[in-house]
Amino acid sequence: MVDSIHYGKQIIEFELQYSKRKSIGIKVLPTSSVEVTAPIGLGVDKIKEELLKKANWIIKQKSLMLNLDSNLVDYEVKSGYSVYYLGRKYKIVVEQSNKVEVFYKGNLFLINVKSKDKARAVFDKWLRERAMSKITEIAKPIIDKFSERFEAPEDIFFQNMSTRWGSCTISNKLIFNPKLIHTPKRCIEYVVMHELCHIVYKNHNQNFFNLLTMMMPDWEKRKEMLDCFA
Structure with a gap:
């Protein structure tokens, strides 16, 4: 079932499912939609009460998902795209060079390759x-x-x-x-x-x-x- 809560001026919609779990689980998907899994028999009012306690976190996560350049575990190895490494976001810069190497500097991943069409293979390795x-x-x-x-x-x-x-x-x-x-x-x-x-x-x-x-x-x-x- 789909329901919602009001947090300040914002409306947070969520999809509710029940399971045999002991506590409420909240998941913000890469699409920024919210999934809630609750113990069987727990009332909707109680679920909404718990969601309100987590509302600030949910909003932050939804904002993060909406600002992603690409899927966190599926990325493009081209200049201007981004990739996550240990939870931190790095911009990718691919440059043609006689050297073949990958290193990171500041918030950049620098990928030097002899041919740019080899960048993905080099970076993946x-x-x-x-x-x-x-x-x-x-x-x-x-x-x-x-x-x-x-x-x-x-x-x-x-x-x-x-x-x-x-x-x-x-x-x-x-x-x-x-x-x-x-x-x-x-x-x-x-x-x-x-x-x-x-x-x-x-x-x-x-x-x-x-x-x-x-x-x-x-x-x-x-x-x-x-x-x-x-």
């Missing part, structure tokens, strides 16, 4: 290698923290996934989407801890969320941030 290195670096202290209480693998793996940020296999192999490199460090930390908790509980049952909350008390705020990059 650099970004994937950077993602594997940086995500591993960010994951290490999270894995170390988890390992103080539970057994966890030392190595992590990477795989392109169209609908998931990460996964934990039956054999406890941790796999992460290189596209996480577009999201803030706090989001990467959340995904790593989320998948680590699946070593103990394979399903999203209450025990899983209790463990996640114990290991990372602010995970819901991190997830809200991550949802903006989905």
Whole structure:
């Protein structure tokens, strides 16, 4: 169902769905539309009350989505376009050069290539290698923290996934989407801890969320941030 709330002079429309979840979930999509998932049986008035508490955040996220130059995880490698790296927006500058290199300076990604039609391939290769290195670096202290209480693998793996940020296999192999490199460090930390908790509980049952909350008390705020990059 579609409903709305009034916040000052603004009207925030949202699509409401019910599920077996324990708390209200709010997601601002890249289209700037708002999805709300609420526990079964929770009254609309109570849902609107909670939405009003988050109204300022929703408006900021809607504004962010409306100002994006391109999809956060699908980008054009051409001068004038933008790409997100660790949650920060960088303008792309492609220049023809005898050197082939990628580096960033200030708020710019500078891509030097012998032929501009090779810019995408050069940048994608650099970004994937950077993602594997940086995500591993960010994951290490999270894995170390988890390992103080539970057994966890030392190595992590990477795989392109169209609908998931990460996964934990039956054999406890941790796999992460290189596209996480577009999201803030706090989001990467959340995904790593989320998948680590699946070593103990394979399903999203209450025990899983209790463990996640114990290991990372602010995970819901991190997830809200991550949802903006989905």
